[in-house]
Amino acid sequence: MVVSENEDKTFSRAISERTADDLPDGDLLVSVAYSSLNYKDALSASGNKGVTRNFPHTPGIDAAGTVVESGAGDFAAGDEVVLTGFDLGANTDGGFAEYVRVPAAWAVKRPDGLSLKESMVYGTAGFTAALSVLRLQEGGVTPDSGDVLVTGATGGVGCLAVGILAHAGYRVVASTGKESEKDFLMGLGAADVISREAADDQSGRPLLKSVWAGAVDTVGGNILATAIKSAKYGGVVTCCGNVASVDLPTSVFPFILRDVRLIGVATPDCPAGIRATLWQKMAGEWKLPNLDAVTIDSSLDELDPHIESILKGGIRGRVVVDLSR
Template sequence: MSTFQALYITENDDKTFTQNIVERKIEDLPAGEVLIKVQYSSLNYKDALSSTGNRGVTRNYPHTPGIDAAGVVEESQSADFQKGDKVLVTGFDLGMNTSGGFGQYISVPAKWVIKLPRGLKAKESMIFGTAGLTAALCIDKLLQNGLTPEKGKVIVTGATGGVGTMAVMILAKLGFHVVGVTGKPEGKEFLLKIGAKEVVSREEVDDKSGRPLLKGIYAGCVDTVGGNMLATILKSMQYNGVVAICGLVNSPELPTSVFPFILRGVSMFGIDSSECDIEWRKKLWKNLAKNWKPTDILSITKTVTLKGLPKEIKKILKGGQIGRVIVRL
């Protein structure tokens, strides 16, 4: 094929942005060592921002978003990959300033590409996608720093979102007592179904008392929202508790003190999935294909085509997405 379909975001004269499905030429893709025929992608919050003209994500338009892609190698200039290899790409610059997975082909550097691990199908890899990889990075960091199921409860904020959902499912698979936080009325049933033992409202983790410490409840935390919710959880950690942070949907500000860290020995780790080490990625993708893989992963999934993407983009921007939206190319 010399042309392919893609979701294309263009900027209008009045500085608004339009989403259209267009025919693109493969020769117009960026020069890359590996040409991949995309089978599946997934919708992330960053994709929705790119699709609506957010310059903090994508500098130049027109553009095709999609920070995740799984498919088959069509051409390769790298000895590491051969035509027909099943592969996946998440993060790096894909879908940000490089044409992404919302197109039927991508052209990328070989160092971005990972062979699909045995035990994981292309669609399953995109149910995980960047969200699942980010959750896995958070959990792996917590495990490396001593968190075990015997230590106590693990709280997950933004638990019905992409990263939160995957964190709840993986932690439950590993035997942890998971507490999910959600502000959605329909979120409680969903979270209990996917493995959470308890569900609390946002208000229950939004302390405004001004106290430097609260009762120590949690041994671990995966935080996707930041702001005062993260500050409240830090004050609610047990001695030697561990916290992995990966989002700021609530706020980038952190109104806290040093007391949780110096009086309870709490540790907090920042997680970035877009540029993390490729060997760490490979290790975690193998885990996700085997003992970290939830048995009911398909249950949290809605699959759409390119035509269905604009509706789902609006929904995720309004905070209405629950679970994962997969794009079949």
């Protein structure tokens, strides 16, 4: 997929033929088997210069495939690898192509327990969800601490956070604006599903009733502020998204009166050690038994409607792109 900027400053995308010589420099040439669609990819595919500065460009912040050429001692031709984060698909040509070329530091060898396709069901969304759960645990939130809220629960990060938390023994309350998706979320392990409005307090009060031992917020804005104001003493709230708003309308009171901790979750430059640990967890103790339930299969040619849908908040789960189709 090549996204181009037109003379009238609009953008268009097309499936085009390129050569390996068109790819940037890097240690590894990887034949891509699968990629996945993230909100960031949809922005890049629509010409958002906050994500991608220069066009033409190939989006795709996730890729999984087989090393074809290696200039790095840690990898050899034939190794299966997972690529997420760093600059892939942002300003470096990404996974919506049959081949990518990347620095070796961007690659993780496919962990035993995950197929290449399964690794892309997780992708950046799953990695973000897993890192959020890790941050909750590091903050002392255990299954015995109480309910954990997940906002934006039908999205990629949200649904995988619901599944990982439930699989790890937590009682999860999922918040969504899609009433029709209650059965989907309960099937992933949510103990309860609440409306978006129930997670979006409009009273303006600086503190609310203590409810949540922890929260994984994927949307930002007032919903994040509500989670913070509703956290129990010592509660931990993680933050990884801004689709609702980049603003955070709250006060210092939850922090200085309830010892609430707000932890940002950023995955692009996550250190290699944590990255490897989390992929092992997703392949092992945190591997969901029902990954197919969150998966929408697509070819590269079929991506356009999914791109438009994810920009409007219409995607449930994860769109996995099969580069062989």
